[in-house]
Every structure is written in C-alpha cells, then in structure tokens.
Amino acid sequence: MNRDGRLGVGIVGAGKVGPVIGAALAGAGHALVAITHGSDDERTEAMLPGVPVLDALEVVRRSELVVIAVPHDQLPGLVAGLAEIGAWQPGQLVLHTDPAYGVDVLAPAVGRGAIPLAVHPAITFSGTSMDLRQLASAYAAVTAPGAVLPIAQALAVELGCEPVVVAEEDRAAYAEAIATATEFSRSIVRQSSAILGAVGVENPGAYLSVLMHSAIDLALADGSRGSDDVDATTLDE
Structure with missing residues (x-):
C-alpha cells in the first residue's frame, strides 16, 4: 500500500x-x-x-x-x-x-x-x-x-x-434474503406487465413505475418499523 x-x-x-x-x-x-x-x-x-x-x-x-x-x-x-x-x-x-x-x-x-x-x-x-x-x-x-x-x-x-x-456463518441466509427480494420483484413486474399488456396498456413498465416504487417504499418503511399494520383502503377495495 x-x-x-x-x-x-x-x-x-x-x-x-x-x-x-x-x-x-x-x-x-x-x-x-x-x-x-x-x-x-x-x-x-x-x-x-x-x-x-x-x-x-x-x-x-x-x-x-x-x-x-x-x-x-x-x-x-x-x-x-x-x-x-x-x-x-x-x-x-x-x-x-x-x-x-x-x-x-x-x-x-x-x-x-x-x-x-x-x-x-x-x-x-x-x-x-x-x-x-x-x-x-x-x-x-x-x-x-x-x-x-x-x-x-x-x-x-x-x-x-x-x-x-x-458474520461468516450468516452469509448464506443473507444471500437468500437478497435473492428473494430481487427475484420476487422481477417476477411480480413481469407478471403485472403481461396482464396490463393483455388488456391494452401500451407501456406497462411506465404505467407500473410510480405504483411499484411507492408500494415498495411503503413496504420497506413498514418493515423498518416492524409494523404488521395493513392499509385499510386496500381491504375496502
């Protein structure tokens, strides 16, 4: 050095x-x-x-x-x-x-x-x-x-x-958490985009962008607080 x-x-x-x-x-x-x-x-x-x-x-x-x-x-x-x-x-x-x-x-x-x-x-x-x-x-x-x-x-x-x-012994569990987050996100976006495309939405990715980002930000905030609260408006719908 x-x-x-x-x-x-x-x-x-x-x-x-x-x-x-x-x-x-x-x-x-x-x-x-x-x-x-x-x-x-x-x-x-x-x-x-x-x-x-x-x-x-x-x-x-x-x-x-x-x-x-x-x-x-x-x-x-x-x-x-x-x-x-x-x-x-x-x-x-x-x-x-x-x-x-x-x-x-x-x-x-x-x-x-x-x-x-x-x-x-x-x-x-x-x-x-x-x-x-x-x-x-x-x-x-x-x-x-x-x-x-x-x-x-x-x-x-x-x-x-x-x-x-x-810790060394926790790396496998850490990798599983990373893989779960990335693979689940990709899967959900692909599935949702395919459905929107099928009903005539021309640019599903753009359509989902704000929705996905806001939903993920809210989920991350809830996870950081350790909250198990559910949005009441979602239940009403």
Missing part, C-alpha cells in the same frame, strides 16, 4: 459488477492497474477508459488489492486455481463481491499470505455509470477477520456504501 493509503487495484471479472466497482474505487483515488476480459469489453472500456485488459494471473501479480467479481459458481475454482500457480502474494488484499460467500472461500489465497475481504454492495448492477449513483445510497455487507474488518468497512465506504457487518 502506498503511504497515502491509495492502492493499486486489479479487477478479475468484467461483467456488470467488476467495472463499476473499479470505477468507484478509482473515484475514491485508487489506481486501477488492470482488468480481465469480460462479456462486453466495449462496456468495460466505457466505464474504465485506458485500463489495461490482461489475463487473471497478470492482473493479480500487478495488484495490491484484487477485486474478484465473477459468477457464484466460478469463485471457488478461480481462487484455488490462482493459488496453485502461485499468483497470490503475502500482504495482498483480496476482495470478492459475492453475497453468499464470506471469507472462507478465499482460503487458498490466505494460504499464500493474502488478506481476505468479502464486500457485497446491495444493489442490482446494470454495468453502467447509473450504478455509481445507486452505490452512493446503498448498503454493503462486509465480512472479514476481526483484525482487518476496518479495511473491509473502509473500502465499502469508498464505494459509496454504508457497511453492515455480516
């Missing part, structure tokens, strides 16, 4: 999440050293112009902080594979963004002397600059060994998020 606390950051995973995390960290003053190829290199270039695109091994070798943003089923094999070829370095920070894993999945890197961090920003990523605005009002689940938990929390703050500590 540089004396001013700025890090050389490498991104492994260039889907919708990795480039956004990289852009947020760059905005906080860190230096982006490289990113791997992804599903849409043009989008990556738009988010991170001029950042070298290299293979995972070279990204890891060049970085003080490695951010791993890959699909859930790829994370364990990737970490272990990089350990087998000696990529991880003593004192290197390794951070993944998967909601379901804590830091145990990073054990192969830890065995090589790396420092494990798990930070999951609780937003639905689009892979565009719009996500940076969402991060600024989001929470992030952080998991890390006690001695380095402040580092994970500080990086969450630098992403724009408010950090919330989630």
Whole structure:
C-alpha cells in the first residue's frame, strides 16, 4: 500500500459488477492497474477508459488489492486455481463481491499470505455509470477477520456504501434474503406487465413505475418499523 493509503487495484471479472466497482474505487483515488476480459469489453472500456485488459494471473501479480467479481459458481475454482500457480502474494488484499460467500472461500489465497475481504454492495448492477449513483445510497455487507474488518468497512465506504457487518456463518441466509427480494420483484413486474399488456396498456413498465416504487417504499418503511399494520383502503377495495 502506498503511504497515502491509495492502492493499486486489479479487477478479475468484467461483467456488470467488476467495472463499476473499479470505477468507484478509482473515484475514491485508487489506481486501477488492470482488468480481465469480460462479456462486453466495449462496456468495460466505457466505464474504465485506458485500463489495461490482461489475463487473471497478470492482473493479480500487478495488484495490491484484487477485486474478484465473477459468477457464484466460478469463485471457488478461480481462487484455488490462482493459488496453485502461485499468483497470490503475502500482504495482498483480496476482495470478492459475492453475497453468499464470506471469507472462507478465499482460503487458498490466505494460504499464500493474502488478506481476505468479502464486500457485497446491495444493489442490482446494470454495468453502467447509473450504478455509481445507486452505490452512493446503498448498503454493503462486509465480512472479514476481526483484525482487518476496518479495511473491509473502509473500502465499502469508498464505494459509496454504508457497511453492515455480516458474520461468516450468516452469509448464506443473507444471500437468500437478497435473492428473494430481487427475484420476487422481477417476477411480480413481469407478471403485472403481461396482464396490463393483455388488456391494452401500451407501456406497462411506465404505467407500473410510480405504483411499484411507492408500494415498495411503503413496504420497506413498514418493515423498518416492524409494523404488521395493513392499509385499510386496500381491504375496502
């Protein structure tokens, strides 16, 4: 780490999440050293112009902080594979963004002397600059060994998020809550849009926008209060 606390950051995973995390960290003053190829290199270039695109091994070798943003089923094999070829370095920070894993999945890197961090920003990523605005009002689940938990929390703050500590043993339950919220919301919108379209509403998404946002805001407010009250007008209707 540089004396001013700025890090050389490498991104492994260039889907919708990795480039956004990289852009947020760059905005906080860190230096982006490289990113791997992804599903849409043009989008990556738009988010991170001029950042070298290299293979995972070279990204890891060049970085003080490695951010791993890959699909859930790829994370364990990737970490272990990089350990087998000696990529991880003593004192290197390794951070993944998967909601379901804590830091145990990073054990192969830890065995090589790396420092494990798990930070999951609780937003639905689009892979565009719009996500940076969402991060600024989001929470992030952080998991890390006690001695380095402040580092994970500080990086969450630098992403724009408010950090919330989630214990290693609670990550699976946390991931279930996140999946339930996102999948249910998508399902309801698709179902409602299909019904509105069938009765002749030309733009169901626009029609539902204010309704869905207001309904979700009210539900979230009720959930925060622990309220089980029901809107009487809904019952009357």
